[in-house]
Amino acid sequence: MKTGVSVFIAAFAALGASWCGFVLAPSLQLGGAGQQTVLNGSDTYPIQRTGDATLGAQVYRANGCVACHTEQVRQTGVACEVTLTSLGVHKPADFVDYVRSLSVLPKLAPYTNALNASLKDWTGELPKTLMTSSDKEIATEMADRLKAIGIKSETRIVATGADIARGWGLRQSVAADYLYDQPVQLGSLRAGPDLANIGTRVLDAKLQLQHLYAPKSVLKDSTMPPFRYLFEVRKIGSAPSPDALTLTGEFAPPAGFEVVPTTDAKHLAAYLLSLKSDAPLYEAPFTPVTAAK
Amino acid sequence: MNPTENPTSIGGTNANDASCRVPLLALFGGAALWLVAGLALGIVAVMTFHKPDMFADCAFLTYGRAQAAANDLLLYGFVIPAALGVMLWIFSRLSQAPLALPLAAVAAAHLWHLGVLVGTISILLGDSTGHPWLEYPRAAAVLLFAGFMLIAVTAAATFGFRSQRELLPAHWFLFAALLVFPWIYSTANLFLVSNHMPRGVVQAIIGWWFANNLLFVWLSLVGVGIAFYFIPKLAGKPLAQTGYALFAFLTLIFFGTWSGIPTNAPVPAWLPVLSSVASALVLVPIVAILIVTLKTLCGANIVCQNDISCFIKFGMASFVASGLLYVSQFCPQYSRVLDFTWFGVAESQFQLLGFVSMILFGAIYYILPRLMGTALPFPKFATLHFWFAMAGVLLFVVPLFIGGMKQGHLLANGAPFAESSAVALKFLRISTTGQLIMLLGALLLTLNILVMTLKWKLGLAKALFAAVTAPLETSEVKS
Numbered sequence: 167m168k169t170g171v172s173v174f175i176a177a178f179a180a181l182g183a184s185w186c187g188f189v190l191a192p193s194l195q196l197g198g199a200g201q202q203t204v205l206n207g208s209d210t211y212p213i214q215r216t217g218d219a220t221l222g223a224q225v226y227r228a229n230g231c232v233a234c235h236t237e238q239v240r241q242t243g244v245a246c247e248v249t250l251t252s253l254g255v256h257k258p259a260d261f262v263d264y265v266r267s268l269s270v271l272p273k274l275a276p277y278t279n280a281l282n283a284s285l286k287d288w289t290g291e292l293p294k295t296l297m298t299s300s301d302k303e304i305a306t307e308m309a310d311r312l313k314a315i316g317i318k319s320e321t322r323i324v325a326t327g328a329d330i331a332r333g334w335g336l337r338q339s340v341a342a343d344y345l346y347d348q349p350v351q352l353g354s355l356r357a358g359p360d361l362a363n364i365g366t367r368v369l370d371a372k373l374q375l376q377h378l379y380a381p382k383s384v385l386k387d388s389t390m391p392p393f394r395y396l397f398e399v400r401k402i403g404s405a406p407s408p409d410a411l412t413l414t415g416e417f418a419p420p421a422g423f424e425v426v427p428t429t430d431a432k433h434l435a436a437y438l439l440s441l442k443s444d445a446p447l448y449e450a451p452f453t454p455v456t457a458a459k
Numbered sequence: 460m461n462p463t464e465n466p467t468s469i470g471g472t473n474a475n476d477a478s479c480r481v482p483l484l485a486l487f488g489g490a491a492l493w494l495v496a497g498l499a500l501g502i503v504a505v506m507t508f509h510k511p512d513m514f515a516d517c518a519f520l521t522y523g524r525a526q527a528a529a530n531d532l533l534l535y536g537f538v539i540p541a542a543l544g545v546m547l548w549i550f551s552r553l554s555q556a557p558l559a560l561p562l563a564a565v566a567a568a569h570l571w572h573l574g575v576l577v578g579t580i581s582i583l584l585g586d587s588t589g590h591p592w593l594e595y596p597r598a599a600a601v602l603l604f605a606g607f608m609l610i611a612v613t614a615a616a617t618f619g620f621r622s623q624r625e626l627l628p629a630h631w632f633l634f635a636a637l638l639v640f641p642w643i644y645s646t647a648n649l650f651l652v653s654n655h656m657p658r659g660v661v662q663a664i665i666g667w668w669f670a671n672n673l674l675f676v677w678l679s680l681v682g683v684g685i686a687f688y689f690i691p692k693l694a695g696k697p698l699a700q701t702g703y704a705l706f707a708f709l710t711l712i713f714f715g716t717w718s719g720i721p722t723n724a725p726v727p728a729w730l731p732v733l734s735s736v737a738s739a740l741v742l743v744p745i746v747a748i749l750i751v752t753l754k755t756l757c758g759a760n761i762v763c764q765n766d767i768s769c770f771i772k773f774g775m776a777s778f779v780a781s782g783l784l785y786v787s788q789f790c791p792q793y794s795r796v797l798d799f800t801w802f803g804v805a806e807s808q809f810q811l812l813g814f815v816s817m818i819l820f821g822a823i824y825y826i827l828p829r830l831m832g833t834a835l836p837f838p839k840f841a842t843l844h845f846w847f848a849m850a851g852v853l854l855f856v857v858p859l860f861i862g863g864m865k866q867g868h869l870l871a872n873g874a875p876f877a878e879s880s881a882v883a884l885k886f887l888r889i890s891t892t893g894q895l896i897m898l899l900g901a902l903l904l905t906l907n908i909l910v911m912t913l914k915w916k917l918g919l920a921k922a923l924f925a926a927v928t929a930p931l932e933t934s935e936v937k938s
Contacts, residue, residue, distance in 0.1 A: 230523015236799050
């Protein structure tokens with residue numbers, strides 16, 4: 167590094183290489199991505215958001231919601247889940263004995279303890295998740311043994327991991343989920359819960375708006391700040407507004423007043439309702455519950 | 460560079476330093492004010508975690524806006540202009556030439572500060588772009604870019620006029636930094652702050668590439684470059700192991716620029732894998748820089764009368780520590796736990812406030828008296844500032860690191876979400892103390908810079924007044 171030119175060339179080559187790797191290459195690989203077909207189905211995914219949800223994404227961006235919320239679900243692996251759907255002519259107690267007798271099989275022996283724990287207090291409710299195995303062959307073996315004596319079961323592919331167990335999604339987030347996001351708001355901190363599938367957890371716009379206005383009125387332990395500036399507290403006119411929130415106790419407005427969401431708040435709620443990445447995809451497979459029934 | 464020069468002697472100012480005076484005062488003065496504003500806004504933002512409904516009726520101070528604006532004020536408001544000022548001065552010193560195009564540098568300083576002002580107001584009004592560390596909208600970005608280019612031209616011209624042709628390690632790092640910033644900043648803005656954003660996660664990938672290259676590579680180049688100029692001065696001997704320094708420089712720019720993609724990101728798997736490997740290799744330059752620093756400082760008789768060496772030494776220790784923590788975030792084993800927690804926040808703040816800012820504080824306290832030809836108005840404040848800055852940053856980031864790890868363990872082990880956020884909240888509340896202490900320290904720095912500037916301006920005004928009111932000499936009238 168005797169001259170300025172050599173420093174320039176070294177820096178240019180280094181940064182140029184990483185520019186090609188992390189700017190150019192992803193643009194070429196994903197820049198032309200489009201909708202794809204849902205796994206084992208004919209639906210296309212993802213679907214463009216509705217107009218008010220698209221506007222709501224801008225409210226989400228402008229207020230920096232991304233500072234505390236991620237929109238990405240992680241999974242640690244995939245497993246096969248065997249679920250009983252019908253015992254046929256058998257009694258639950260007989261069935262338990264039958265399953266215990268299966269533990270002599272070399273393939274199922276390692277699952278003896280798990281099966282015993284799963285059936286310990288079981289009195290015959292259906293459907294019942296019998297076992298979860300990361301090995302497809304073992305799940306198939308179990309299903310075959312049950313079928314042999316006329317017991318109906320289904321084998322489903324499920325994603326595993328802490329986020330999935332928490333109910334934050336059915337599978338991990340993948341690139342396809344963000345196709346229509348402008349800008350993409352992945353987030354990097356979970357001061358609040360993940361929102362990638364909030365649209366499947368909170369289905370009611372009114373409840374979502376009430377949570378935005380007074381989080382503690384919905385969740386007692388919530389640490390989320392109230393976003394009262396997205397609402398208007400106004401005198402009730404000739405008739406109460408159909409949009410007015412139903413609030414009780416300490417959160418209720420003074421008598422004769424009502425809390426009405428602004429357009430921004432309505433858009434934001436529409437955006438939150440639109441957040442759902444619940445379609446099985448080639449790169450993130452799982453068996454949807456409805457499809458298996 | 461003259462390594463035998465006594466770092467504590469001031470003894471008037473030379474012509475080269477005087478040529479830097481106006482642009483550097485503009486850069487440092489504005490930077491110090493932004494530092495105070497950024498730290499104060501950071502405290503305002505975190506108040507939401509102490510009392511959630513504090514700003515429930517106040518859109519522009521809501522956490523998401525105030526926090527983004529505070530982060531950008533620290534990075535774009537303080538660190539970058541202060542670093543540019545120090546770089547200009549170092550280029551002038553190393554070239555043993557006056558600053559070329561000083562007017563361009565003054566204009567650049569004002570453009571830059573205007574850009575920061577526009578950007579901050581835009582974020583608070585809800586006009587952020589939504590991309591981390593790139594929140595400033597287009598108008599602000601154009602101003603910042605123009606300001607940076609003017610400074611880069613000034614620095615390059617000063618560099619071209621150097622009388623000693625041979626380059627020193629400080630040259631490599633700082634010269635590379637001049638090239639890196641315009642490239643990454645223009646790429647990020649052209650892709651992400653345009654009407655035709657790329658589709659889907661490509662945005663996030665480019666955002667990570669930019670944030671990594673700015674927050675890790677650029678800050679490391681600048682911080683280490685400045686430290687490699689001052690460490691030999693403080694130690695009174697040339698930099699030891701120049702070969703290691705060259706090795707560190709090359710590995711930093713070749714491996715460091717590939718880091719930054721989170722291991723669990725919802726992107727094609729080759730990206731995080733490549734990034735993890737590169738991040739592991741970043742250990743090489745970190746260790747090499749540690750060796751060079753230790754070998755140079757070892758056995759040197761360091762004059763600790765002022766706190767410049769304390770600032771630089773703490774800054775380098777933070778560089779190594781924050782670098783190791785940065786790398787650990789990209790190790791799949793740890794990232795499973797550390798992702799999405801306060802750990803990442805603490806790491807970037809440690810990088811900004813523990814490493815680069817400390818080195819910049821030291822450099823500013825060293826440069827100011829030489830620039831103005833007078834001692835600091837409150838030299839005791841510099842000592843006090845060191846202790847405030849060090850205690851503040853440790854109290855700020857250490858609780859967040861611990862809280863982040865606890866939060867991550869709970870999140871990864873499937874504990875109820877409320878439990879993980881309650882644990883993190885306790886540590887976050889402790890860390891606010893650190894922010895308050897840092898703010899006090901920043902006020903001391905600002906006071907020193909502003910009083911110095913005012914005194915100088917008063918002196919200029921007096922001289923002007925004296926010149927205007929002086930009786931005309933007859934000889935002048937005649938000619």
